[in-house]
Amino acid sequence: MVASYFKLTLRFEIFIFFRAFEFLNFGVYFAIILGVAKSVFSFVVILVFIVFAYAHAFYILLHPTKKFDALNPVFDDDKNNPWNLATTYNPINNGAVVMNESLISLPNLNTNLYEYFGTALLAVYKLMTGIIKCEIFLFNETVIIIITISFIELLGDTSSLAVWEYYNNITLVFLWITFSFFMVIYLLNLFIGLLNIAIQDNNSRILFLLQKAEVLAEIELFYLFPCQRRWKSWFPDKIFYYAHVDKLKNKLSNIKIIYSIKIVNTSQIFRNIF
Numbered sequence: 001m002v003a004s005y006f007k008l009t010l011r012f013e014i015f016i017f018f019r020a021f022e023f024l025n026f027g028v029y030f031a032i033i034l035g036v037a038k039s040v041f042s043f044v045v046i047l048v049f050i051v052f053a054y055a056h057a058f059y060i061l062l063h064p065t066k067k068f069d070a071l072n073p074v075f076d077d078d079k080n081n082p083w084n085l086a087t088t089y090n091p092i093n094n095g096a097v098v099m100n101e102s103l104i105s106l107p108n109l110n111t112n113l114y115e116y117f118g119t120a121l122l123a124v125y126k127l128m129t130g131i132i133k134c135e136i137f138l139f140n141e142t143v144i145i146i147i148t149i150s151f152i153e154l155l156g157d158t159s160s161l162a163v164w165e166y167y168n169n170i171t172l173v174f175l176w177i178t179f180s181f182f183m184v185i186y187l188l189n190l191f192i193g194l195l196n197i198a199i200q201d202n203n204s205r206i207l208f209l210l211q212k213a214e215v216l217a218e219i220e221l222f223y224l225f226p227c228q229r230r231w232k233s234w235f236p237d238k239i240f241y242y243a244h245v246d247k248l249k250n251k252l253s254n255i256k257i258i259y260s261i262k263i264v265n266t267s268q269i270f271r272n273i274f
Contacts, residue, residue, distance in 0.1 A: 020215040022208065031211045035202030040194050047187060054179050055117065055124040061171055062114035062164070070108060082107035082115070085163040113160045123160035127176070128184055 019030035064080040073083050086107040091098045109115070113123040158176070166173050220229065229235060 020212050027212060028205065028208045031207040032199060032202050034211070035207055036195060036198040039198035039202065040191070043191060043194060047183075047191065050183060050187070051121065051124055051128065054175065054183070055120045057175055058124060059114050059117050059120040061175070062112065063120075064112065064115055068107070068109070068112070068115055070106070079164070080112060080114070082111040085111055111163065124179070126157040126160055127179060128188070129157060
């Protein structure tokens with residue numbers, strides 16, 4: 001298990017090194033990803049807090065009173081007991097269901113995901129995500145892929161709640177409806193809109209250049225020897241930049257107009273330079 005986490009971290013670490021390169025827009029895309037993540041981080045915290053709140057509510061409502069034991073069947077009055085929630089099969093004799101004889105599908109820890117708070121979080125996350133059915137057919141040696149999505153399936157995966165009867169459980173239905181409307185329909189669509197706005201705001205080459213400067217600063221601080229930092233060919237005392245005077249004047253004027261920055265004695269600056 002540790003090796004799988006290590007491999008995943010190593011692959012991400014190798015992939016992050018590409019953020020300093022402009023080839024095929026690798027660095028630009030990294031700048032967009034990091035910039036968007038910083039822009040919507042506070043909203044993600046709100047979403048996580050709401051998921052925790054609903055997971056706690058479902059956990060209190062649906063967790064069994066006794067700990068589940070797969071080796072010792074216990075049938076009691078607890079409606080949340082996995083043994084009572086397991087699927088049963090009754091035989092039919094002469095058109096009538098035989099109630100005193102039945103077969104039961106053995107329950108497991110996935111029968112009631114709300115027995116533990118950790119699995120309750122997973123179940124609520126499944127409620128937040130939709131289901132996409134993909135069917136593959138072979139017709140005349142041609143593969144046909146049919147993807148079906150219904151509106152109900154977009155409201156989340158309700159398989160974790162399917163073992164309870166909704167008719168006699170009003171609190172469960174109330175929690176489910178409020179979560180699907182408030183979280184799935186409203187907040188997630190609002191989150192998508194915020195992502196679009198953040199992508200437009202962070203889709204700039206300037207952010208890539210700032211990111212590249214941060215990478216260079218990181219290399220200078222952590223990957224160079226002290227003797228290398230003293231090389232004048234790499235770190236000169238003075239750096240001169242060439243710029244066209246008219247273009248520089250227009251740029252300063254645009255900065256003054258857009259950001260309302262007071263730039264004084266611009267002509268005096270140019271007279272001192274030239």
